[in-house]
Amino acid sequence: MESSKVIHAFYTDDEILLDAVKAVKAEHHHIEEVFCPFPVHGLDKAMGLAPTKLAITAFMYGITGLAVAIWMTNYMMIQDWPQDIGGKPSFSWVENMPAFVPIMFELTVFFAAHLMVITFYMRSRIWPFKEAENPDPRTTDDHFLMEIPVHNNEEELTSLLSKTGAVEINVVDKH
Amino acid sequence: MSHYEASIREPLVLGDKSYHDITEDIAKPIEGKANKNWYMAFYISLAAMLWGFGCIFYTVGTGIGVWGLNKNIGWAWDITNFVWWVGIGHAGTLISAVLLLFRQKWRMAINRSAEAMTIFAVFQAGLFPIIHMGRPWNAYWVLPIPNQFGPLWVNFNSPLLWDVFAISTYLSVSLVFWWTGLLPDFAMIRDRAVKPFQKKIYALLSFGWSGRAKDWQRFEEVSLVLAGLATPLVLSVHTIVSMDFATSINPGWHSTIFPPYFVAGAIFSGFAMVQTLLGIMRKVTNMEDYITRMHVEYMNIVIILTGGIVAVAYATEFFIAWYTGSPYENYTYLSVGAATGPYAWAFYSLLFFNILTPQILWFKKVRRSFIWSFIISIFINIGMWFERFDIIAIVLSKGHLPSTWWRFEPTFVDVGIFIGTIGFFFVLFLLYARTFPVIAQAEVKTILKSSGEFYKKRSEQGIPTKPAIVVLNVENGKENSDKNLNG
Numbered sequence: 001m002e003s004s005k006v007i008h009a010f011y012t013d014d015e016i017l018l019d020a021v022k023a024v025k026a027e028h029h030h031i032e033e034v035f036c037p038f039p040v041h042g043l044d045k046a047m048g049l050a051p052t053k054l055a056i057t058a059f060m061y062g063i064t065g066l067a068v069a070i071w072m073t074n075y076m077m078i079q080d081w082p083q084d085i086g087g088k089p090s091f092s093w094v095e096n097m098p099a100f101v102p103i104m105f106e107l108t109v110f111f112a113a114h115l116m117v118i119t120f121y122m123r124s125r126i127w128p129f130k131e132a133e134n135p136d137p138r139t140t141d142d143h144f145l146m147e148i149p150v151h152n153n154e155e156e157l158t159s160l161l162s163k164t165g166a167v168e169i170n171v172v173d174k175h
Numbered sequence: 176m177s178h179y180e181a182s183i184r185e186p187l188v189l190g191d192k193s194y195h196d197i198t199e200d201i202a203k204p205i206e207g208k209a210n211k212n213w214y215m216a217f218y219i220s221l222a223a224m225l226w227g228f229g230c231i232f233y234t235v236g237t238g239i240g241v242w243g244l245n246k247n248i249g250w251a252w253d254i255t256n257f258v259w260w261v262g263i264g265h266a267g268t269l270i271s272a273v274l275l276l277f278r279q280k281w282r283m284a285i286n287r288s289a290e291a292m293t294i295f296a297v298f299q300a301g302l303f304p305i306i307h308m309g310r311p312w313n314a315y316w317v318l319p320i321p322n323q324f325g326p327l328w329v330n331f332n333s334p335l336l337w338d339v340f341a342i343s344t345y346l347s348v349s350l351v352f353w354w355t356g357l358l359p360d361f362a363m364i365r366d367r368a369v370k371p372f373q374k375k376i377y378a379l380l381s382f383g384w385s386g387r388a389k390d391w392q393r394f395e396e397v398s399l400v401l402a403g404l405a406t407p408l409v410l411s412v413h414t415i416v417s418m419d420f421a422t423s424i425n426p427g428w429h430s431t432i433f434p435p436y437f438v439a440g441a442i443f444s445g446f447a448m449v450q451t452l453l454g455i456m457r458k459v460t461n462m463e464d465y466i467t468r469m470h471v472e473y474m475n476i477v478i479i480l481t482g483g484i485v486a487v488a489y490a491t492e493f494f495i496a497w498y499t500g501s502p503y504e505n506y507t508y509l510s511v512g513a514a515t516g517p518y519a520w521a522f523y524s525l526l527f528f529n530i531l532t533p534q535i536l537w538f539k540k541v542r543r544s545f546i547w548s549f550i551i552s553i554f555i556n557i558g559m560w561f562e563r564f565d566i567i568a569i570v571l572s573k574g575h576l577p578s579t580w581w582r583f584e585p586t587f588v589d590v591g592i593f594i595g596t597i598g599f600f601f602v603l604f605l606l607y608a609r610t611f612p613v614i615a616q617a618e619v620k621t622i623l624k625s626s627g628e629f630y631k632k633r634s635e636q637g638i639p640t641k642p643a644i645v646v647l648n649v650e651n652g653k654e655n656s657d658k659n660l661n662g
Contacts, residue, residue, distance in 0.1 A: 012194075014624075015641040037194065037363070038617040039391040052393045058400045076319060076328035085332050102337040102415055106344045109408050113348045113401055117355060120397045121382070124390045126358065130383030137366035139386055140359065142194035142620075165644035 005150040006032060008135060009161040010143050010168040014040045017144040020164035021046045024148065027160060032147040035139040054123075058116035065111025069104040135172075143167075182635050186628035187281055189464040194620050201616040202364055204460040209609055213459065220601035227595005230588045231306055239309050241588045247581040248571040252589040253303045254419075255563040256596060259444070260300035261342065261416055262437075262559060265409055266445025267293025268349050271356070272405035275398065280626055281473050283618040284465045287360075288456060289449045290353040291611065295603040296448070297346045299596040304338075306592070334418040341415040345408055352401045355394070358384040360612035413441040420566065427496075427507030427570035436488035443481035443529075444559035446474050450552035454545060456608055465614050468543045475542040478555065482533040485562075489530065506573035508565035517582060518569045525565050528558025 011017040018040060024031055031047055044051075074093045077083070077100075082090040090096055121127055139145045146166075148157055154171055161169050188197075209217075234241055244251055267290040274282035305311045316322070317339045319329050329336050361381035368374040384390070417437035420428035450471065457466040489509055496510035506512040513522045532554040541547045568583045607613070624630045624640040634640065 013642055016644060034388040035386050036388065036391055037198075037386060038359070038620040039395050040388075041621075043388050044392040047388055049389055049392060052389075052396045054393055054396050055400050058404070062404075072319060073331050077331050081328055083330070085330060088332070090332075096332070099332040102334075102411070102418075103331055103340055105407070105411060106337075106340040109348065109404050109411075110340075110344045113404050114351060116400060117351050117397060120355075120393050124387070124393055126382040126384055126390070128379055128382055132362060132365065132378065132381065132383045132385050134362075134366070134385040140363040140366045140384075141198045162647040163644075166647055167645070169647060 004174050005154070006172055006174045007146075007148045007150055007154070007157050007161065008168075008170045008172055009146045009148070009164075009166040010136070010138070010170075011146070011165060012143055012167050013165070014038075014144065016165040017146070018042060018046055020146065020161070020166065023164050024146070024160065029148055029157065029160075032149050033145075034147070035134045035136075035145040037140050037142055037144070040144075054116055054120055057119050058112045061115035061119075062108045062112035064115075065107040065109070066104055068111065069100070069107035072107075073100040073103060180625040180631065180634075182631065184626070185467075185469045186631050187284065187465075187467065187469060187626040188619060188623055189467055189628045191629040192464070192623065192627060194623065197616050197620055197623065198363060198367070200461070200464070201360070201612045201614050202367060204608065204613065205364060205610060206368075210459075213605065213609065217602065217605045220598045220605060223594050223598025224602050225595075225598075227592050227598055230591030230595060231302075234306060234588055234592070235309075235311060239307070241586060243583055243585045243589050245581050245583070247574055247579050248568060248583045250567050250571065251583045252564070252585055252593060253307045255560065255567055256593050257300050257303035258416055258563040259560050260296045260303075260596065260600075262413065262441035262444045262563075263448045263556075264293040264296035264300060264345075264349075264445065265413060265438075265441035266449045267291070268345070268352070268405050268409040269442055269445065270449070271352060272402040272409060275402040276406060279473075280622045281470050283615055283622060284462075284467075284470055285449060285453060285474075286618075287353075287356065287611070287615045288453060288607075288613055289445075290349060290356075291604065291607045292448060292452055293349050293445075294346065294353060295600050295607075297342065297349070298603070299600050301342065301346070302596060304335075334415060334422050337415045338419060341412045345412045348401070348405055348408060352398075352405060355397060355401070356615055356618075357611065358382055359386060359394070359617040360615060362386065363616060364612060410438055413438045416441075425570055426501070426503040427510075427566070430492065430495075432488055432491055436485065439481045439484035439488070440559060440562060443478060443485055443533075444555060446478050446481070447552040447555035447559070450474055450478075450548050451556060452604060454549035454552065456613065460608060460613055462614060465619065468545070471545060471548050472539075472543050475536045475548055475551075478533055478552075479536050482529070482536075482555070486530045489526075503575060506569070508569040512573070513565070513569050516569075516573075518565070518572065521561055521565050521569065525558060525561040528554045529562060532558065 009020070011020060014036075017034070017036075021031060021034065021043065025046065025048065034043060034047060036043070070093075073096075077090045077096065078093045084090070088096075093100075134140065134145070135147070136143065136145055146161075148161075150157065150171065158169055158171075190196075192200075242251070242253070267286070270282045270289040271286040274286075305314045308314060317329060317336065358381055361377050362384035365374060365377035365381050368377055414434040414437065417433035421430055421433040423429060453466050453470075457463050492507065492509040496504040496507045504510065506516065508522070508525075513519070532551055535547070535551060536542050541551075572582055573580050630640050
């Protein structure tokens with residue numbers, strides 16, 4: 001039962017929080033999560049979070065969109081139903097390509113943007129009707145919450161956190 | 176920490192504000208009751224919208240013949256309004272994307288509303304081509320889908336189809352960009368809501384945003400990449416709109432200068448509309464501490480720049496029309512023929528509203544004045560409408576043969592639909608201003624210490640932005656202040 005206990009330390013300043021995270025990491029404690037009302041620069045590095053790969057996925061989605069546009073324009077305008085439009089016949093995709101540049105560009109952006117955002121929502125588990133999981137409502141206003149799992153070291157953690165500028169420290173059972 | 180900013184830069188958030196004060200200020204218009212002025216504006220807009228819808232039903236039920244179009248002027252107010260609204264829709268994504276890439280902090284106070292304006296304006300723009308089809312229930316024919324007419328596909332060579340792709344991409348990407356930015360702010364409203372119904376609604380809108388460190392890391396990356404994608408996108412949209420004209424063979428439309436000049440004009444009119452809306456909104460929602468003179472001045476500087484580009488483009492068009500010596504070129508919308516013909520009033524309106532008026536902004540006093548910025552922004556909105564009307568109606572009014580010369584007279588339906596879209600736009604914007612966090616509060620909180628008036632003053636006095644650490648006495652809940660830990 002002891003292992004399901006966590007400490008919630010609240011902070012009200014981003015700079016103090018960042019120093020606190022560094023202090024806790026220096027003592028080799030595992031920080032389970034930090035909930036913030038706004039992005040704190042350098043927090044992910046201080047917590048030791050791996051960099052996100054969403055930009056790479058966006059690039060791959062963009063390439064996919066470009067490929068779809070090339071396939072679509074080729075299939076519809078060249079293969080399936082070639083037409084002679086304004087004396088400019090559609091016999092070869094390469095020769096008609098300049099007219100397809102806007103479509104290729106737009107679909108690249110369309111795929112990259114939407115699929116990246118969908119990936120972000122899936123990875124961060126946010127979607128309509130999803131229940132919020134921040135343990136305290138103040139963390140979307142002006143409080144930062146550091147969550148540390150307790151492994152028979154409640155006293156030690158509490159005394160460490162109390163010196164880092166926490167404004168409130170609670171030990172709670174996580175279900 | 177990098178919270179220092181040169182003292183020469185004016186503060187972007189006025190007053191002695193804490194993070195919680197920002198929360199309170201942004202939540203107030205949502206949690207409070209609307210005043211009389213809001214209801215008055217809402218009902219007027221609603222009436223205009225309903226009138227416009229009536230005119231749309233009349234058009235669809237009877238036919239496009241109820242408009243003032245004739246056999247020469249097949250495009251007039253409809254496409255004018257379409258281009259005008261799309262142009263207005265350019266400021267939002269420009270502010271949120273281009274200014275994000277340039278790390279302009281002042282965008283944070285205005286990006287939310289500018290993006291809302293963008294989305295609502297593109298809704299209005301999208302209405303026009305669909306109504307103009309005459310049979311709007313067939314609008315899906317513009318999509319590249321297998322159909323019952325044999326393997327007949329859409330024509331990817333046509334700039335009109337490029338428009339379909341450009342505008343739908345622009346609308347959907349802007350919407351997603353806007354909504355993703357809104358999640359933390361909806362979560363803020365959700366977590367402080369007291370009424371259960373309100374809590375439920377904002378819980379749904381916030382998608383269960385919890386604000387984990389990893390979420391924020393992804394959020395920032397997604398914002399940056401979306402900005403990188405939206406920057407060329409915003410430029411592409413009006414480029415493609417201009418190609419509706421530029422790829423045709425009409426003298427006056429067949430012009431290689433159109434793409435850059437349309438983009439500049441779009442940003443010009445978009446910023447003007449942002450000035451118009453925020454000029455009112457900052458007062459109504461008490462956001463005077465966030466949307467300051469500095470913001471107004473910065474937007475006016477963008478207006479002078481883009482207005483200058485537009486003016487140079489006009490001069491070029493006028494010169495080329497004269498220099499070619501071609502009789503066909505002598506009735507383009509910027510030519511001696513236009514300046515002396517039956518549309519001279521529209522020609523001079525364009526010059527007055529779009530070239531002359533913005534020049535007053537060179538004076539710093541005018542540029543930093545709320546009321547002047549508001550008046551000039553309305554003038555520019557009118558001027559940019561005239562630009563599109565001139566390009567379309569003046570050019571079409573004089574064909575290659577004198578027997579095709581005709582004039583355009585709008586009917587009450589033309590006017591009604593236009594007024595209807597203005598009403599619809601304001602209905603959406605007024606509803607937005609009452610229910611959405613009108614300022615990206617999470618973002619503004621990140622710049623409070625570097626650009627807030629209170630912290631800037633302290634920084635100048637050498638007081639660090641980091642407050643003194645208070646050691647928490649866990650046993651009896653009393654706090655002991657340890658001033659030695661103050662950095």
